[in-house]
Amino acid sequence: MSENISTVILSKESRFKELLSMYLKEYGGFEVLEDFADDSDLYNTLSSLPKSFLIANMQDKSFDNLISRISSDCPNCKILAVTENPTVEFIINVMRLGAKDVISSPVIKSEFFDILKKVKNQLNCDYQKVNKCRMITIFSNKGGIGKTSVATNLALELARTTKENVALIDLNFQLGDITTFLDLKPSFNISYMLKNLDKINKDFLLNTLEKYKNTSLYVLADPPYFKQADDISAKQVSKLFDILKDSFSYIVVDTDASFGDKTITALDNADLLFLVTCINLPALRNCQRCLDLFEKLGYSSEKVQVLVNRYMENDEIKAEDAEKVLNKDIYWKIPNNYFTMMAAINKGVPVSEINPASNVAQSYKELAIYVSDSIHRHELIKKYTNNTFNSIDNILKG
Ligand SMILES: Nc1ncnc2c1ncn2[C@@H]1O[C@H](COP(=O)(O)OP(=O)(O)O)[C@@H](O)[C@H]1O
Ligand SMILES: [Mg+2]
Structure with a gap:
């Protein structure tokens, strides 16, 4: 049995503390810690705990600094922000401070219990998994x-940032090179997985997929023989995605440059589709055609996002011009850095292992934070406000 989760309630109202303590007791598995001498005492206590839960009643900004310090120094402290008025700005601000959940007050018991269930699962699991x-x-x-390059470096940074399980799938069956990019020699590949679809569960996956060094990134390689690739159907790939979705917090799929049925399956199943382009005319024209096609396929404009690779500020065509041509905002720009990228590929390591301070390594790290945060932010914002995704995106970018 797992032990109680040490919980701290930050609030200027004693009524709030009493009510939430009562709910926590009723739910079980949480132990409320009280009587801290001051903020340092509270901070030191949380820093010394292997796992903890902090609930903050955010009536003003007085807890901001403390929350920000705790979130950056105590990775296993889950933070819940409570507010009377969960506006978009509030949600973005508290998530930047490090709160991963927001709930409106007066606190509704059932909503609070849903959060307690999630926090308990996250803190008591050996390997973490978010709900969705x-x-x-x-x-x-x-x-x-x-x-x-994008699939590999983004997947690794997502694993490092979120510490959650990330699956990286090589769907480039003819020329897959994720194993080369990460210098892996996996014992099992996708065709083995597909042959064993009936047996697959979370334990099987976590034991069979190749783990990248000491991270929560798991790699599913392409089949080594062309013949094996031919035998794989889109239906099988779709079933594999369904199974992976139950066991991983993120799945990152690298594709080939075709519109084959397996690629379409990966595009259909995606929550976020990064259309990679460079800023030159042929690439942009191509990108435009893909955007048209995705619209015809019924993909929403939030799902399809343009990611510019090899970006150079002094390029002849500016990013704004590209946005005008595409009639769409650019979601992210990975800077051009041929030297660092090639060094990484030749060594079979992610760019962050060649030079973590390089512009490309930094950009991938920030992209991972942006993607993981924005997914969660979008969900919370959708829950509490009537704002459309577009206006949220503008605020997030601002
Ligand atoms: N940010 C970057 N800056 C400079 N060169 C890059 C960058 N990203 C990738 N490259 C180069 O582009 C080449 C193709 O990259 P790759 O990821 O294999 O593309 P794809 O999978 O689309 O075929 C690689 O040799 C790599 O060195
Ligand atoms: Mg490739």
Whole structure:
């Protein structure tokens, strides 16, 4: 049996503390800690605990500094922000401080219990898993544009940032090179998985997929023989995604440059589809065609996002011009850094292992934070406000 989760309630109202303490007691598994001498005492206590839960009644900004320090120094402290008025600005602000959940006050018992269930699951699991998996498919119908570089580096940074389980799938069955990019020699590949679909569960997956070093990134390689690739159907791939979705917080899929049925399955299943492009005319034209096609396929404009690779500020075509041509905002720009990228690929390591301070490594890290945070932020904002995704995106970018 797992031990109680030490919980701190920050509030200037004693009524609030009493009510939430009562709910926590009724739910079980949480122990409320009280009587701290001051903020340092509280901070020191939380820092010394292997896992904890902090509930903050955010009536003004007085807890902001403390929350920010706790969230950056205590990775296993889950923070819940409570407010009377969960506006978009409030949610964004508290998530930047490090609160991963927001609830409105007066606190409704059933809503609070849902959060307690999630917090308990997250803190008591050996391997963490969030409720809902997010699948991110990386696509371009051009080769050599940077799909595998994006898939590999983003997946690794997502694992490092969130500490949650991330699956990286090589769906480039003819020329897959994720194993080369990460210097892995996996014992099992996708065709083995597909042959064993009936047996697959979470334990099987976590034991069979190749783990990248000491991270929560798991890699599913392409089949080594072309013949094996031919035998794989889109239906099987779809079933595999369903199974993976139950066991991972994020699935990142690298694709080939075709519109084959397996690629379409990965595009259909994606929650976020990164269309990778460079800023030059042929690539942008191509990108435009893909955007048209995705619209015809019924993909929402929030799902499809343009990711510029090899971005150079002094390029002849400016990012704003590209946005005008595409009639769409650019979601992210990965800077051009051929030297660091090539060094990483030749060594079979992610760019962060070549030079974590390089512009590309920093950009991938920030992209991972942006993707993981924005997914969660979007969900919370959708829950509490009537804002559309577009206006949220503008605020997030601002
Ligand atoms: N940010 C970058 N800056 C410079 N060169 C890059 C960058 N990202 C990728 N490249 C280069 O582009 C080439 C193709 O990348 P890759 O990820 O294999 O593309 P794809 O999977 O689309 O075929 C690689 O040789 C790599 O060195
Ligand atoms: Mg590739």
